[in-house]
Amino acid sequence: xxxxxxxxxxxxxxxxxxxxxxxxxxxxxxxxxxxxxxxxxxxxxxxxxxxxxxxxxxxxxxxxxxxxxxxxxxxxxxxxxxxxxxxxxxxxxxxxxxxxxxxxxxxxxxxxxxxxxxxxxxxxxxxxxxxxxxxxxxxxxxxxxxxxxxxxxxxxxxxxxxxxxxxxxxxxxxxxxxxxxxxxxxxxxxxxxxxxxxxxxxxxxxxxxxxxxxxxxxxxxxxxxxxxxxxxxxxxxxxxxxxxxxxxxxxxxxxxxxxxxxxxxxxxxxxxxxxxxxxxxxxxxxxxxxxxxxxxxxxxxxxxxxxxxxxxxxxxxxxxxxxxxxxxxxxxxxxxxxxxxxxxxxxxxxxxxxxxxxxxxxxxxxxxxxxxxxxxxxxxxxxxxxxxxxxxxxxxxxxxxxxxxxxxxxxxxxxxxxxxxxxxxxxxxxxxxxxxxxxxxxxxxxxxxxxxxxxxxx
Numbered sequence: 001x002x003x004x005x006x007x008x009x010x011x012x013x014x015x016x017x018x019x020x021x022x023x024x025x026x027x028x029x030x031x032x033x034x035x036x037x038x039x040x041x042x043x044x045x046x047x048x049x050x051x052x053x054x055x056x057x058x059x060x061x062x063x064x065x066x067x068x069x070x071x072x073x074x075x076x077x078x079x080x081x082x083x084x085x086x087x088x089x090x091x092x093x094x095x096x097x098x099x100x101x102x103x104x105x106x107x108x109x110x111x112x113x114x115x116x117x118x119x120x121x122x123x124x125x126x127x128x129x130x131x132x133x134x135x136x137x138x139x140x141x142x143x144x145x146x147x148x149x150x151x152x153x154x155x156x157x158x159x160x161x162x163x164x165x166x167x168x169x170x171x172x173x174x175x176x177x178x179x180x181x182x183x184x185x186x187x188x189x190x191x192x193x194x195x196x197x198x199x200x201x202x203x204x205x206x207x208x209x210x211x212x213x214x215x216x217x218x219x220x221x222x223x224x225x226x227x228x229x230x231x232x233x234x235x236x237x238x239x240x241x242x243x244x245x246x247x248x249x250x251x252x253x254x255x256x257x258x259x260x261x262x263x264x265x266x267x268x269x270x271x272x273x274x275x276x277x278x279x280x281x282x283x284x285x286x287x288x289x290x291x292x293x294x295x296x297x298x299x300x301x302x303x304x305x306x307x308x309x310x311x312x313x314x315x316x317x318x319x320x321x322x323x324x325x326x327x328x329x330x331x332x333x334x335x336x337x338x339x340x341x342x343x344x345x346x347x348x349x350x351x352x353x354x355x356x357x358x359x360x361x362x363x364x365x366x367x368x369x370x371x372x373x374x375x376x377x378x379x380x381x382x383x384x385x386x387x388x389x390x391x392x393x394x395x396x397x398x399x400x401x402x403x404x405x406x407x408x409x410x411x412x413x414x415x416x417x418x419x420x421x422x423x424x425x426x427x428x429x430x431x432x433x434x435x436x437x438x439x440x441x442x443x444x445x446x447x448x449x450x451x452x453x454x455x456x457x458x
Contacts, residue, residue: 001044001201001235001237001238001398002043002044002045002075002076002235002236003074003075003076004044004045004046004049004434005046005048005049005430005434006049006073006074006075007045007049007073007075007076007077007078008049008050008051008069008070008072008073008076008077008078008125009037009045009049009050009051009069009078009080010051010053010062010065010066010069010078010079010080011030011033011034011037011050011051011052011053011080012052012053012054012056012062012065012079012080012081012082012083012096013026013027013029013030013053013054013055013080013081013082013083014026014055014056014082014083014084014097014098014099014101015027015030015054015055015083016055016099017084017097017099017100017101018099018100019100019101019102019103020084020097020101020103021084023082023083023084023181025178025179025180025181025185026082026083026133026181027054028179028180029082029133029180029181029184029185029188030052030054030082032179032180032184032188033080033184033187033188034050034052036188036191036192037050037078037191038050039192041238041240042191042192042237042238042240043191043236043237043238044238051065051069053065055099056098056099057098057099057100058098059098059107059108059109059110059111059114062096062098062110062115063110063114063115063118066079066115066118066119067118067121069122070118070119070121070122070125071121071122073122073124073125074124074125075125075126075127076125076126076127076128076129076234077119077122077125077127077128077129078128078129078130078131079115079119079129079130079131080130080131080132080133081096081115081131081132081133081134082133082134082181082184083096083097083098083133083134084096084097084101084134084135085097085132085134085135086101086103086109086135093111093112093113094111094112094132094134095109095110095111095112096109096110096112096115096132096134097109097134098110112132115130116130127160127161127234128160128161129160129161129162129163129204129234129236130161130162130163131162131163131164131187132162132163132164132165133165133181133183133184134165134166135166161204161225161226161234162225162226163204163208163223163224163225164223164224164225165181165182165183165184165221165223166183166221166222166223166224173220173221182215182218182220182221183211183215183221183223186211186214186215187207187211189214190202190207190210190211190214191207191237191240192240193240193241194239194240194241194242195210195239195241196241198210198239198241198242199239199242200238200239200242201235201237201238201239201398202235202236202237202238202239203233203234203235203236204225204233204234204236205225205233207236207237208223208225211223235398266290266293266294269286269289269290269293270286270290272286273286273287273290273301273304274304279318280308280311280314280315280318280321280322281318281321283304283308284305284308284318284321284322284325287301287304287305287325287329288301288325288328288329291328291329298329298330301325301329302326302329302330302333305322305325305326305329306326308322309322309323315354316344316350316351316353316354316357317351317353317354317357319344319354320341320344320354320357320358320361321357323337323340323341323361324337324341324361324364324365327365334365334366337361337365338362338365338367338370341358341361341362341365341367341370342358342362342367342370342374344358345358345359345362345370345373345374345377345378346374346377348381348383352378352384352388352389352392355374355377355378356375356378356392356395358374359371359372359374359375359378359395359396359399360395360399362374363399363400368400371399371400372396372399372400372403375392375393375395375396375399375400375403376396376406378392379392379393379396379406379410385419386414386417386419386420387414387420387424387427387428389410389414390410390411390414390428390431393406393407393410393411394407394431394435397435404435404436407435407436408432408435408436408439411428411429411431411432411435412432412439414428415428415429415432415443415446422450422453422454425450426447426450426451429443429446429447429450430443430447
């Protein structure tokens, strides 16, 4: 899930124009999306980290907001825009129209390339998401939100993701008489109502698959996606439609398969899977897409994934991703995957992030007990920094909600430890409040006490 305090969200939109046709539904997009992202039952961002720019007056207002958020963000940075998308500006690139934009005058609109640079300036944010609901928004995918080697090195597990309402040469739809635009309206339906019989947490790629299926059924313009470094695996929201029905996994795979078959060219994906010039994260993702496209290719896909595991330069978390992918593609390999993942969770020499990912992967394949034991072994490993283990406690609860009490006890212990400075202890207590609202009163008293101590010392 997104960190509610350390993530940043910018919602920008223009609905009334001086020189272009008005888009009344964009006004509703903005208000409802802000509500969905701050709803504690769905995305759950703190309203203080969300900035809404309705009817921005000039490009600087949007770009300043992006750069300000990028400087502050240490978790997930999200930029959303709804309005007219123009291609006649910026030598054919995408520009985002403002209320006073004049089509022949580039300086009156926001070049998406400038937004891209602002997003890339967020050096401390491991995850970046761009959502564009405008005509020709597929033009935003010319280029990358994660091409720089420096950025890739800082983002081993998380990545970058672009979700666009329409292809590079197609027009997005704002249906007359409907409350929201076609794209955002369906996205809001997924965030607010969830995916029936889907998983407890919704990743970006699953939201995209459901969005694609819903728009297809209504013969509306289809969305486009692009991701780097497993950006598609970012968990965006809790699933309001979560259930434990027996056919849940089948429905998830059905969503993924229908979207993939409509959205990929298999020969291109095969080339990406086999390209040593690409990151292992990208190659693993391409392998999974190929398997979704045609289950008859699982032997080829598994052989490629096994080849990755034999490589000396594959990183720990990419190794876990490859193991999980093999088990997902070929269910007969689940026992092997479980044993291999357990060995990673037990390896005190592995990075904490890698061990955590292995725990989450064990949960994904149904090895609940081994997953929980792996999390607990990290919590007990005193060679790992305490603030890192606090994050492990949070992640443990995402997979094992019944262990909330264990996580809460650990956080109370951490908040009183001399291993953390006062600011770090306050951060732990705030995380505790988010995880366990019953503790808010006691945690608030402790935060006040720490702040009083800091003031007296200054």
